[in-house]
Amino acid sequence: MPIVYKKSKAFFQEQVSAEEAEALLEWLQKTKHGEIDFTKAKHIHTAVLQVLLAGDIRISVWPEVTSLRSWLQHIFEKKHTK
């Protein structure tokens, strides 16, 4: 599973494809201030990225992969400061 949901935390793993967007959207609608753990994420599809940007999230851990981390930080830090 590219995204493992545990209570208020979602763990992103490996390649997160567009098919995950719908489930993530549903989870975010149910979960206020959902926390995202990107540790194991290698890539996130644009559709998923859009859902994350529209949602009310907190990023708890950035990805280990440097390039993805840097991109996501630039994208999200405009909005969130942990």
Added chain:
Amino acid sequence: MNELLALFISESRDNLQKIGEDILAYEKDHANTNIILELFRIVHTLKGNSGLFSFPDMTRVLHASEDLMIAVRDKKIPFSQEIADTLLDAMDFVGTLLDDIAAHDQLTVNYTEAANAHIQKIQSIKDGAIGVSQVAVPAKPKTIQVPARTPLSIPFTSISISDTITEQEAQNLFIEAIQGKCTLHLVIYTPEEECFYKGEDPFYQIMQTPKAIWGTAYPRGTLPDLKELDFYRCTLDFYCVSSADKNDLTHHFRYIPEQVRIEPISPYCLVAFHGEPNGGPVYGDFVTEAIKYLEAGDLESLKFSAQTLLNFSSPNLWISSALRWLLLLIDKIPQDRSAIKQVLEAINSFKNPLFPLFNDAEEPAEISQEPAVIAPSQNDKEVEKPRELVKQTDRRSVIQDIIKTQLKIIGQHLNRPGTEGQMSACFFAIKGCLTAIQCKELDLFERLAQQVLNTKQLGALVSWLETIVGPLPGIDTLQKSQHAQNSEKPQYAHPQVQPAAVAPSVPKETTHEESVQFLKVDQSKIDHLMDLIGELVVSKNALPYLAGRAEKIYGVRELSKELKGQFAVINRIAESLQDAIMKVRMVPVGVVFQRFPRLVRDLSRKLNKEVELVLEGQDTEVDKAIVEALGEPLIHLVRNAIDHGIESTEVRTQKGKSPKGTILLRAYQETNHIVVEVQDDGKGMDGAVLKQKAFEKGLISEEQLHSLSEQEALNLIFISGFSTAAVATDISGRGVGMDAVKSMVDKIGGTIELQTVLGKGTTFRLNLPVTMAITNVMVIQTNKQLFGIPMSMVVETLRFPREHITIIKNHATIVLRNRVVPVFSLNKLLGLVVPPLTNEDDEYALVVVHYNGEQVALIVDGFAEVVDIILKPLEGTMASLKVYEGTAILGDGSVLLVLDVQELLYAHSI
């Protein structure tokens, strides 16, 4: 050539042909959505295939065409002649590329500019940016940057690249940049909203940008709340800074150049400080002092002061990084005081300096000074209202798309065991769509879904869904493709056998046709097979000869009998084999006819005439060699009919004719030959005028001017150099057309006839043999030599008493069934000085043959047999001997020369 590439070329050509036909068909019948769906499907396939072989120019043009078709399909823009022209031009361009690839295995010319011109034209029609009728291909195409040159809003004015590259790397790049060794570029990527449906992932694409050192994304406008978010539409814009060469960047985004803008940016964005934040006021003094030195122009002191402080600071500190940058600027660009000052102020404020993104001179775009707002505010929503309305419509079409896709998947799995899980997922997705549009009949949906699983029929569900989400036009086609896939038809089917659209209600019994399997075979292999069978047919003829020898020379009657028996068996098999291969070679005349709708459309528009083309008997089958040879003559005839035959609309109206002229192209089989007719309802031809023209041009004598019959006068148009058009157009009328047509038709063993009624129209009738491979010839004997005369030329053979031959005006003639027929001695025609022989009753052997619509008798010494032969054309120096059609090997191994009677008589007459 790579086999896959050869297959791609052959398949793409078939697809292009079909696209051309579909565009013309849709132009005539806008209401038929099946055509546009089919069109879209073929273009999509073609695009996909071209992508496999990496021909980006081809892919881009097809991609743009596909977009235009989507706009037409979704009725966003009305279909027009201009759209048809544009799409046809684009397909011609793709055809040109295919020709190049076919000839050289790869593209040998840079087609990017031409591709851009096509894309730009398509884009402008699609966007409605300019009036559709004003669209024209610019003579010198502009570069693809044009759409991107429009002002673009960038949601930031400066960036600081501080985390993706080390300070050392940044400084090295900075030095290279200010020395002009490299340029930093900002890539602005605005993906199209529908990109996910094309399998694109813009985030992945931008992250793979070569030598990327910084990047971010901003929502396009305001992202809606989660509830309203349509995540299947991409509304993010991406920005990336790269130190790569612009060509490399352009190459990386070669499939989507219209969505990407690449701009050079200032190298100062690299100035960013890294390290442990430690300190504060203690550096204040340094900054105050440093600014003083700077204002006084004392860079040496400033440098000394900075170096001293750096020596005392730990290298890992933020301040050390700042000082290193300061020293670098002083060292490399001492003249840029404002930059040095900005660095000092940044140190003072303990923040990274923010230099403008673009050098003033380079600033390419309107930069939005407003920072992007990510969270939607109430005001934003009010301002965005019209956009929301648009989004609702888009949303519906997206939902329709999703439902269609799901139905397609369900259709594919219906009859496969063990796919219930996949089907449930599809039903779940459809349910999700219905929920999204607040459909209240979800119970009914579930019942219908269950029904689909039980009955394996989609019809009821599709009808119900259409009442909810509107028409689902693709489903007919989708079902069709579902059948096609179920039948496991090979991917490369015969081009002529495109499956017809099957309505969902069509019963399953119809699928038996689809079990027919097609094999696409290289023509040369069939030709080779044909040659071999031809040899077999001829060599079997040696058996009766052997049987004869066995009996007559060796006196073994029994063996002779057995040989004859075996011959009968081999003969039967050989004939069946020959029939079978003949059938393989048979192709419908429609293959040649296909090119004419486009030709007629283009020519009639060029000449400002209204012409309708009617095609009949396209299924009539002819040997492929005939079909191949038929193309050129027919083009000449159809061109002539439009240019000279059909009158202009005004003239037609004056004459009380329908303003629209009609050209009928008809093919049918008549006993053992094929007839192809080109008939127009134009002005017809006047024999008297033709005679006069021919006389004026010196083509006929004054005697002929008065003596030629009406039909003979009409046949004058087949004489070389004859043209009645006062002004030769670039289409036809240079006087080379009709004689070229005649010689081409003669070459394939056919004849051409002309019928015309002045003021009513003209009909050209081409009588063609069904096959060219095996020629039926009559073997005759003259001067103890055997010659062949093609049976298609022979009218009859007869024995004629010598004394009944009469001389009229120095010509030997006979009266045959009350008709005067000229008689020629074959010996004389062949230049043999031997008189023809008669039989015991003093009768000549005569072969009556066709010659220019007349009959001519040839005196020969005797008749032998009629045989099937494989006619081999004369080669090398012999090829110039036009009086012989070719040669063939007879059963006893001897060579038979086959006469071209037409040429023989023509050569004698001049």
